[in-house]
Amino acid sequence: MKAPTVRGGTIFLVLVTLLVFTILVKLGLWQLDRAAEKQALQQALTLKQAAAPLDYQSLLVLAERGSLTGYRLEVKATPVDAPIILLDNQVYEGRVGYLAYQVMRVETEIEADTPLLLVELGFIDSGLDRQKLPQLTKLSREETLSGRVYQRASNPLSQHLMAETGSPMRIQNLNLPELSQTLGLPLAPAILQPETIPGSALPHPWQPIPMSAQKHQGYALQWFSMATVFLMLMTYLLIFKRKNEKSRKNK
Numbered sequence: 664m665k666a667p668t669v670r671g672g673t674i675f676l677v678l679v680t681l682l683v684f685t686i687l688v689k690l691g692l693w694q695l696d697r698a699a700e701k702q703a704l705q706q707a708l709t710l711k712q713a714a715a716p717l718d719y720q721s722l723l724v725l726a727e728r729g730s731l732t733g734y735r736l737e738v739k740a741t742p743v744d745a746p747i748i749l750l751d752n753q754v755y756e757g758r759v760g761y762l763a764y765q766v767m768r769v770e771t772e773i774e775a776d777t778p779l780l781l782v783e784l785g786f787i788d789s790g791l792d793r794q795k796l797p798q799l800t801k802l803s804r805e806e807t808l809s810g811r812v813y814q815r816a817s818n819p820l821s822q823h824l825m826a827e828t829g830s831p832m833r834i835q836n837l838n839l840p841e842l843s844q845t846l847g848l849p850l851a852p853a854i855l856q857p858e859t860i861p862g863s864a865l866p867h868p869w870q871p872i873p874m875s876a877q878k879h880q881g882y883a884l885q886w887f888s889m890a891t892v893f894l895m896l897m898t899y900l901l902i903f904k905r906k907n908e909k910s911r912k913n914k
Contacts, residue, residue, distance in 0.1 A: 673904060680897040684890050691886035698879035704872055708733040716809060719769045723778065723851065730814060731853040732871050737809040738855070740767035740780060742802050745846055746830035749796060750837050753786060755868045760788040763799050763831070763865070766848060767808075778851040781839070782808065785865025796831055802860070810857035813871055 711733035717725070719738050725731060742765065749761040763784040771777050787797050815837045824841035827833045834842065843850040856867050 673901065673908075676897065676901055676904070680894065680901070684894050684897075687886050687890035687893060691883045691890065694879045694883035694886060697874075698876040698883065701872055701874065701876035701879060705876065708871060711735070712811070719771050719777075719780070722812065722853065726852045732813040734812050735810070736812050736855055737807070738780065739770045739805060739807050740782065740802075741770070741805045742766075743768050743779060743848070745848060746832045747784070747799055747801060748781070748842070749787075749831045749833045751789075751833055751835050753868075755786045755866060758786075758788055760786055761797065761833070762837075762868075763787055763797075764837075764854065765801055766846065766850070767802070770805075776849065778849040780851050781842075781854045783854055783856045783867060784860060785863060785867050787865055796829070796833060799831070800862070806861060808855060808857045808860070810855055810867075811869075812853040812855050814853050816873070 712735065714735065716735040716737040719736070722731065722734065722736055725734070745766040748764040748766075750764070751761060753760055753762045763786075764781050765784055767780050767782050769777065769780050782802075784799060784802075787799065790797065822836050822838055824838045824845060825835035826842070826845050832845075837854075839850050839852060856869065
């Protein structure tokens with residue numbers, strides 16, 4: 664009666680080995696797929712950066728077709744009556760702080776209800792006292808701004824604005840539709856990160872792709888390595904188990 668039990672245990676080990684090995688390999692292949700996607704995104708960003716700057720009207724048209732991140736934009740913009748926006752929980756070179764934004768009106772030849780543009784003023788330290796918000800000097804006159812635009816990916820775990828009243832206005836997520844509703848102002852679906860801002864030395868972090876293709880390839884290598892080590896270990900256990908079974912039968 665023991666032989667079927669032993670044989671059943673061997674079959675169970677084989678099935679578990681195949682299942683876990685398949686899962687690990689699929690995780691590695693998924694990381695390779697993600698790496699290929701990131702490489703395609705990087706190539707698209709390179710092409711956008713090499714193209715001539717867009718005007719505002721062209722940018723709004725392109726917004727209906729796909730991602731705007733990486734396009735270059737040049738505009739003449741004038742400040743509007745709106746608070747500075749501080750996006751919380753940002754990290755730059757090991758420092759924790761905010762990304763600051765200002766709402767601007769762009770000169771266009773189209774209708775007056777053209778969406779306003781959110782302009783990134785840069786990164787600023789939060790300081791030790793979170794109850795005290797940093798005060799920034801607003802742009803106060805028409806400026807010619809040139810830079811690149813981006814759209815922040817939504818966080819599925821936390822995507823709501825969660826705005827605090829006051830000026831500046833602290834928010835937890837850059838949800839443009841909710842920010843537009845809170846301010847009572849129409850906003851374009853992308854943010855301009857200027858190359859330079861007159862009178863400002865704040866840094867402008869640029870990370871359009873959260874994780875590089877190389878990191879995904881590294882994770883894929885880890886999954887494949889785990890699959891190989893697991894298969895070798897389980898193969899050794901199965902061989903050892905078979906030897907024990909034979910030695911028992913020979914006794």
